[in-house]
Amino acid sequence: EVHLVESGGGLIQPGGSLRISCAASGFTVSRTYMTWVRQAPGKGLEWVSVIYSGGSTYYADSVKGRFTISRDNSRNTLYLQMNSLRAEDTAVYYCATDLLTGYGGPANWGQGTLVTVSS
Amino acid sequence: SYELTQPSSVSVSPGQTARITCSGDILAKKFARWFQQKAGQAPVLVIYKDTERPSGIPERFSGSTSGTTVTLTISGAQVEDEADYYCYSAADNNLGVFGTGTKVTVL
Numbered sequence: 213e214v215h216l217v218e219s220g221g222g223l224i225q226p227g228g229s230l231r232i233s234c235a236a237s238g239f240t241v242s243r244t245y246m247t248w249v250r251q252a253p254g255k256g257l258e259w260v261s262v263i264y265s266g267g268s269t270y271y272a273d274s275v276k277g278r279f280t281i282s283r284d285n286s287r288n289t290l291y292l293q294m295n296s297l298r299a300e301d302t303a304v305y306y307c308a309t310d311l312l313t314g315y316g317g318p319a320n321w322g323q324g325t326l327v328t329v330s331s
Numbered sequence: 332s333y334e335l336t337q338p339s340s341v342s343v344s345p346g347q348t349a350r351i352t353c354s355g356d357i358l359a360k361k362f363a364r365w366f367q368q369k370a371g372q373a374p375v376l377v378i379y380k381d382t383e384r385p386s387g388i389p390e391r392f393s394g395s396t397s398g399t400t401v402t403l404t405i406s407g408a409q410v411e412d413e414a415d416y417y418c419y420s421a422a423d424n425n426l427g428v429f430g431t432g433t434k435v436t437v438l
Contacts, residue, residue: 247427249374257366257374257417259427270425306373312386313379317364317421321373 214238214311216322221305223328228297232325234290234307241309242285245316248292250303251324260305261292264316275301297329333357333422335430342436349405349437353418353430356399363401364419365394367412374417378403405435413437 220232234246248260261271261281269281280293290307304326308318335355343349353363362381366374376385378394381401391406405412418430 249427249429256415256432257368257419257429259419259429262425262427268425272426312376313383315362315380317362317379317419317427318366318374319364319376319379319385321375323373 214309214320216307216309216320218305218307218322218325221325221327223330224297225331226298226329228329229293229295230297230327231291231293232305232327234292234322236288236290236309239309239311240285241283241288241290245310246281246283246290247308247318248281248290249306249308249318249321250301251306252300252303255303258303263290294327297327299329301327302329303327333420333426333428335418335420335428337416337418337430337433339431340434340436342438343405343408345410345437346407349408349412349435351403351405351416351418351433351435352400353402354400355420355428355430357420357422357428358396358401359399361420361422363394363396365392365401365403366417366419367414368417369414377416408435408437410437 215237247262304324310319312319365378368374381396382394
């Protein structure tokens with residue numbers, strides 16, 4: 213069974229850095245599409261970043277140059293390193309993969325981790 | 332950047348049909364997905380590849396497409412279908428984009 217568990221969220225000051233994690237089970241992270249999606253309080257879903265099985269990575273304009281997506285194959289874990297954090301980065305961050313459709317979009321989701329950027 | 336536009340809200344009586352549209356230029360050449368999100372929960376995939384329904388999703392959920400618009404239809408809406416719904420697609424530059432979201436009320 214596919215299982216995704218995000219962790220590492222918390223309260224961080226503006227300008228600070230934080231790394232959040234997504235531990236996967238039931239499949240191999242390095243062999244599939246993995247993505248991060250966020251949702252600010254009371255707002256809609258916002259696509260953040262993706263890493264493909266071949267290692268290619270892409271970012272939304274709002275986080276490009278500040279966030280880095282990566283994976284640790286030995287831990288079967290996806291990461292999002294977030295630097296130069298801003299108040300507008302406050303959101304629940306979800307990781308997602310696609311083991312349902314084979315067409316490479318978000319399909320299987322974790323429960324999310326809350327990141328709050330505030331002084 | 333790419334945009335996907337949805338109506339902010341749709342209301343339907345139980346047993347009636349709800350239709351949610353999603354419009355954007357990229358939909359003319361890219362597949363769309365639909366997600367259902369209930370309060371405090373992670374999104375759930377209900378439609379992919381414009382019209383396909385994942386295993387376990389009720390048959391009352393269906394998708395259609397025409398030009399730059401995709402539509403999610405809930406036939407015979409149930410009270411438990413009350414939720415926020417989002418469309419999603421990805422552009423040629425591999426950047427994903429979600430629609431603006433639609434709150435569906437069943438009452």
